[in-house]
Amino acid sequence: MPSLRHGRQLVAIPGPSVIPDRVLATMHQAMPNIYEGDLVDTSMTLFRDLPQIARTGGEAFVTISNGHGAWEMALTNTLCRGDRILVLESGRFARGWGNIGATAGLEVQTLAGDDRGPVDPDSVETALREDSSRTIKAVLVVQVDTATSVRNDIAAIRAAIDAASHPALLMVDCIASMACERFEMDAWGVDVAVAGSQKGLMVPPGLGFVWAGDKALAAHETADLKTGYWDWGPRSGRDGHYLRYCGTPPIQHVFALRAALDMLLEEGIENVWWRHEVLADAIRAAIDSWSSGNEVEHNIVDATFRSNAVTTVRTGSIDANRLRALAEQQAGLVLGIEIAGIGNAFRIGHMGHLNPPMVLGVLGTIEDTLLQMGATFPESGVAAAARSLAPHLGER
Numbered sequence: 100m101p102s103l104r105h106g107r108q109l110v111a112i113p114g115p116s117v118i119p120d121r122v123l124a125t126m127h128q129a130m131p132n133i134y135e136g137d138l139v140d141t142s143m144t145l146f147r148d149l150p151q152i153a154r155t156g157g158e159a160f161v162t163i164s165n166g167h168g169a170w171e172m173a174l175t176n177t178l179c180r181g182d183r184i185l186v187l188e189s190g191r192f193a194r195g196w197g198n199i200g201a202t203a204g205l206e207v208q209t210l211a212g213d214d215r216g217p218v219d220p221d222s223v224e225t226a227l228r229e230d231s232s233r234t235i236k237a238v239l240v241v242q243v244d245t246a247t248s249v250r251n252d253i254a255a256i257r258a259a260i261d262a263a264s265h266p267a268l269l270m271v272d273c274i275a276s277m278a279c280e281r282f283e284m285d286a287w288g289v290d291v292a293v294a295g296s297q298k299g300l301m302v303p304p305g306l307g308f309v310w311a312g313d314k315a316l317a318a319h320e321t322a323d324l325k326t327g328y329w330d331w332g333p334r335s336g337r338d339g340h341y342l343r344y345c346g347t348p349p350i351q352h353v354f355a356l357r358a359a360l361d362m363l364l365e366e367g368i369e370n371v372w373w374r375h376e377v378l379a380d381a382i383r384a385a386i387d388s389w390s391s392g393n394e395v396e397h398n399i400v401d402a403t404f405r406s407n408a409v410t411t412v413r414t415g416s417i418d419a420n421r422l423r424a425l426a427e428q429q430a431g432l433v434l435g436i437e438i439a440g441i442g443n444a445f446r447i448g449h450m451g452h453l454n455p456p457m458v459l460g461v462l463g464t465i466e467d468t469l470l471q472m473g474a475t476f477p478e479s480g481v482a483a484a485a486r487s488l489a490p491h492l493g494e495r
């Protein structure tokens with residue numbers, strides 16, 4: 100059967116993201132000495148450089164896990180059994196983090212959110228003012244919810260906590276947004292940030308990251324949810340490199356992350372954020388075109404809160420699952436499934452190792468598939484995307 104699918108499959112889901120060849124190549128190594136030499140030296144540079152990525156002077160901890168493990172590390176190192184956490188809903192991921200906390204012995208209070216917009220900082224302030232006995236010990240929020248594709252305003256949420264003069268720790272899930280969206284851990288007053296390796300950090304799944312500021316490190320002293328494996332104490336490095344990972348280091352991931360951090364630092368983190376914004380603007384321009392005369396629309400209503408890392412696209416009466424299947428089977432483009440419980444929709448992941456030909460290829464394939472399914476639009480979304488990109492091609 101003739102097919103246009105041959106060639107490199109493009110996986111445009113919101114994680115795992117595309118792994119750069121430079122990262123892949125460095126993983127192809129035999130096992131080294133794990134107690135001294137190159138591996139240990141390389142690994143120590145990760146702990147040195149990771150704080151720059153989150154823009155903090157705090158400490159970085161690395162887990163051999165996915166993001167869920169990093170969630171658990173963040174909570175168990177800073178909180179006590181029976182502590183209350185305030186979970187700010189804006190999709191599904193903050194709720195998932197709260198569930199991990201509930202199992203660990205925390206009391207979860209949820210501030211309900213909606214599927215099409217961000218967390219409302221005023222409601223956060225109200226909820227914290229109502230907590231007059233200060234039983235809430237931490238506020239949990241995602242910067243980008245990968246299900247709805249909303250980007251929350253973390254600085255505004257910090258301001259709400261301060262306006263209520265509330266002492267709770269601010270913990271932010273940056274799993275979908277680290278090294279995609281501007282994130283200023285110290286300047287924004289974030290106490291704990293969490294990320295995973297397989298999204299903006301361009302490394303295969305398997306590493307989690309937790310950044311802790313002074314207030315979080317102080318909370319660790321009295322936290323009683325600590326467990327032997329996740330405990331920050333031995334992982335702080337005082338007792339040697341081996342205990343930073345609580346055992347054998349994830350050798351291949353150490354080298355992969357080194358290559359990825361080199362790429363990010365060579366490009367410059369501000370430029371990385373800028374590139375994500377320019378490419379995301381092109382995707383949004385295409386969706387704007389497709390939505391005129393169609394039921395295609397942005398899930399996030401207010402453009403201010405649309406993420407630069409992932410976009411959830413509603414498709415009205417167009418069957419999004421069929422669209423995804425056609426794109427994958429006919430053209431080798433893998434799009435993200437709908438996971439927010441919002442009905443007919445799909446997601447485009449645009450995090451990490453991406454450039455204009457990749458984005459335009461994704462959009463062109465979606466447009467072809469929409470046309471094949473009978474959608475019509477007065478203007479091509481791909482043309483709109485190209486026009487959106489054009490003024491930036493020569494920048495920087």
Ligand SMILES: *Cc1c(COP(=O)(O)O)cnc(C)c1O
Pocket residue numbers: 114165166167168192241243244245272273274275295304
């Ligand atoms: C991907 C993701 C997670 C889950 O990460 P895993 O590595 O699958 O455990 C959590 N939160 C957000 C915002 C995510 O995008």
